[in-house]
Amino acid sequence: MEILAFLAQGFAVALEPQNLFLALIGCVIGTLIGALPGLGPVNGVALMIPLSFNFGLPATGALILLVSVYYGCMYGGRISSIVLNIPGDEPAMMTTLDGYPMALQGRGGEALGVSAVASFVGAGVATLGLALFAPLLVQFAIRFGPAEYFALFVLAFATIGGVTGGSLIKSFLAAFLGLLLGSVGIDAVSGVPRYTFGLYELYDGIDFIVALVGLFAISECLIYLEDIRGTSRPTLKLGSAIPGVRSAGRCAPTIARGSLIGFVAGVLPGAGAALGSFLAYMLEKRWVGRDGRFGQGDPRGVAAPEAGNNAAAGGALIPMLSLGIPGSGTTAILLALLLSMNITPGPLLFEQQPEMVWGLVAALVIGNFVLLVLNVPLVSLFAKVLQAPGWFLMPMVVMVAFVGVYSLNNSAFDLYMMLGFGVLGYVLRKLEIPTVPVVLGLLLGGQMEFNLRRAMSISGGEWSILWSSGISVGIYLFAVTLIVAGLVYSWVVRGRLR
Amino acid sequence: MSDASQDNAGRVPGVIGDRIAGALLLALAVGAWWLSHDLESGFMQPIGPGEYPRLISLPLAALSLLLILKPGFNQRWPGRAALVRQAQTLLVLACYAGLVKPLGFLPASLAAVILLIRLFGAAWKSALISGVVLTLALYVLFEFVLGMPLPNIPGLDW
Numbered sequence: 001m002e003i004l005a006f007l008a009q010g011f012a013v014a015l016e017p018q019n020l021f022l023a024l025i026g027c028v029i030g031t032l033i034g035a036l037p038g039l040g041p042v043n044g045v046a047l048m049i050p051l052s053f054n055f056g057l058p059a060t061g062a063l064i065l066l067v068s069v070y071y072g073c074m075y076g077g078r079i080s081s082i083v084l085n086i087p088g089d090e091p092a093m094m095t096t097l098d099g100y101p102m103a104l105q106g107r108g109g110e111a112l113g114v115s116a117v118a119s120f121v122g123a124g125v126a127t128l129g130l131a132l133f134a135p136l137l138v139q140f141a142i143r144f145g146p147a148e149y150f151a152l153f154v155l156a157f158a159t160i161g162g163v164t165g166g167s168l169i170k171s172f173l174a175a176f177l178g179l180l181l182g183s184v185g186i187d188a189v190s191g192v193p194r195y196t197f198g199l200y201e202l203y204d205g206i207d208f209i210v211a212l213v214g215l216f217a218i219s220e221c222l223i224y225l226e227d228i229r230g231t232s233r234p235t236l237k238l239g240s241a242i243p244g245v246r247s248a249g250r251c252a253p254t255i256a257r258g259s260l261i262g263f264v265a266g267v268l269p270g271a272g273a274a275l276g277s278f279l280a281y282m283l284e285k286r287w288v289g290r291d292g293r294f295g296q297g298d299p300r301g302v303a304a305p306e307a308g309n310n311a312a313a314g315g316a317l318i319p320m321l322s323l324g325i326p327g328s329g330t331t332a333i334l335l336a337l338l339l340s341m342n343i344t345p346g347p348l349l350f351e352q353q354p355e356m357v358w359g360l361v362a363a364l365v366i367g368n369f370v371l372l373v374l375n376v377p378l379v380s381l382f383a384k385v386l387q388a389p390g391w392f393l394m395p396m397v398v399m400v401a402f403v404g405v406y407s408l409n410n411s412a413f414d415l416y417m418m419l420g421f422g423v424l425g426y427v428l429r430k431l432e433i434p435t436v437p438v439v440l441g442l443l444l445g446g447q448m449e450f451n452l453r454r455a456m457s458i459s460g461g462e463w464s465i466l467w468s469s470g471i472s473v474g475i476y477l478f479a480v481t482l483i484v485a486g487l488v489y490s491w492v493v494r495g496r497l498r
Numbered sequence: 499m500s501d502a503s504q505d506n507a508g509r510v511p512g513v514i515g516d517r518i519a520g521a522l523l524l525a526l527a528v529g530a531w532w533l534s535h536d537l538e539s540g541f542m543q544p545i546g547p548g549e550y551p552r553l554i555s556l557p558l559a560a561l562s563l564l565l566i567l568k569p570g571f572n573q574r575w576p577g578r579a580a581l582v583r584q585a586q587t588l589l590v591l592a593c594y595a596g597l598v599k600p601l602g603f604l605p606a607s608l609a610a611v612i613l614l615i616r617l618f619g620a621a622w623k624s625a626l627i628s629g630v631v632l633t634l635a636l637y638v639l640f641e642f643v644l645g646m647p648l649p650n651i652p653g654l655d656w
Contacts, residue, residue, distance in 0.1 A: 416592065
């Protein structure tokens with residue numbers, strides 16, 4: 001019952017005109033960015049962060065705006081998957097498998113409708129889960145000391161690469177590169193400048209917003225420049241999305257299963273939405289068995305991954321808000337935003353600023369309804385955006401990135417730094433070294449070091465404090481389990497590819 | 499995840515790329531280790547400012563060595579034409595970064611946007627038209643709607 005009182009308080013915050021407006025704007029912008037091929041929630045949120053900073057938004061408003069963009073991107077990502085067979089981002093990849101065949105059969109509208117309803121249910125389940133489970137996790141985490149927090153950071157890094165597949169060596173390399181970059185600047189404890197090479201611009205450390213926009217937005221443009229000829233896109237007749245709502249009713253069990261699977265995948269630190277949609281699709285395919293026509297335009301093949309990825313997106317907010325551990329690339333960036341506003345997510349956030357947490361939850365509920373409206377009757381408007389040529393969209397992305405970063409400090413140095421990170425991000429992506437762990441390292445490095453050194457000064461230089469409590473040992477064991485699970489997972493997946 | 503559902507068409511063995519990257523990262527780790535010894539604080543802290551970078555550079559070096567020994571896959575590297583386009587784009591952006599303050603937002607952005615649209619593959623005519631439209635739209639959006647101060651044209655302060 002306590003939760004209901006909190007929720008009522010939350011709705012009071014979310015329904016303030018400014019916050020309501022930010023949620024609406026965020027949903028629209030998010031759906032737009034998500035719909036653009038190649039731009040997903042990470043890029044979308046990365047682009048919006050400098051803008052929300054410059055706009056001088058209060059923390060609650062900025063968080064509501066960015067999380068609405070995040071939810072919107074998750075909805076919008078399916079549009080280009082279905083219409084163009086180009087996933088806007090990784091989580092939307094599974095949706096192409098049945099969404100595009102449906103569009104080819106002239107059932108694109110139906111696919112968009114089914115997936116919108118599935119997204120709605122998935123996001124709804126996740127928001128409900130956030131309201132129910134986050135406070136429980138907080139109860140548990142309230143007993144954490146610096147040693148346990150250090151263990152949590154280790155867990156975040158252990159999982160971010162391990163579960164999402166790809167090369168484990170490369171994920172960890174990326175994380176340590178990020179951590180090293182994060183140690184640039186004046187050491188907060190002793191005041192000694194580290195690795196600044198006399199450049200006073202580096203004394204405050206590498207601004208993660210600058211790094212973020214470079215690593216994601218600028219590198220995306222460099223990728224796009226590789227092949228600029230592929231602009232002629234077949235325009236498919238979509239039809240109305242309304243019938244999709246009815247066929248979503250027939251997919252109700254699928255959507256329910258996908259939402260639950262996605263939610264669990266999202267809550268696991270490091271797993272994120274891509275795993276959510278992948279598991280939801282694969283398990284649904286197995287569940288339905290031979291009756292399904294998966295891969296040839298089965299509506300269930302659209303409903304399952306969309307329910308899964310939206311549920312995972314919401315689920316990933318739970319460890320981010322209650323423990324300060326991001327569950328995905330995008331939540332890592334949201335976490336970064338909070339840290340840079342001097343708000344430390346974690347158990348204390350729920351105690352000290354309940355209006356912020358519950359306002360966010362309420363804003364997500366409202367935003368989810370707005371997104372349903374945007375994505376069923378109005379979806380054809382967003383599909384039109386896909387007709388805009390890339391030579392117009394990409395320069396626009398670059399310019400928004402430039403202006404956003406420039407206005408942070410009015411400094412050309414930041415712009416050069418952003419370009420540098422753009423090139424770094426591009427090269428890393430070519431090398432198949434993931435960029436999200438770099439951002440995570442850059443971002444969490446400071447906190448991680450701070451907790452390590454605090455633990456060490458409590459123990460008087462005795463390293464054993466790091467593994468002296470049951471909780472931290474449990475967290476390390478969990479981290480090891482997830483790494484092993486990741487190894488087994490990528491081994492199985494690779495075995496199947498052969 | 500990317501292993502699971504993407505085909506292997508866009509991937510090439512990364513024997514050379516991964517080894518170069520590994521060598522560079524190894525050099526970075528060694529350099530960071532080396533420089534960390536200069537970082538000493540006057541306090542008697544259990545761990546000083548240099549300890550943590552050393553703690554990071556050890557695994558970084560080990561992982562770089564692993565990468566050199568066991569290179570994996572790379573995405574297909576761009577061809578010459580793509581490289582030229584990317585280099586030109588970066589050059590335009592670097593010039594823009596340096597010129598936006600001395601020239602003011604409008605002229606610098608107009609030039610940058612038109613060149614960018616050209617580089618992204620449009621014809622001159624559409625580049626000129628959309629360049630003007632995009633620059634003005636961004637100017638109005640940032641300066642008036644969002645209220646972000648953009649650098650003015652020198653001598654024209656309004």
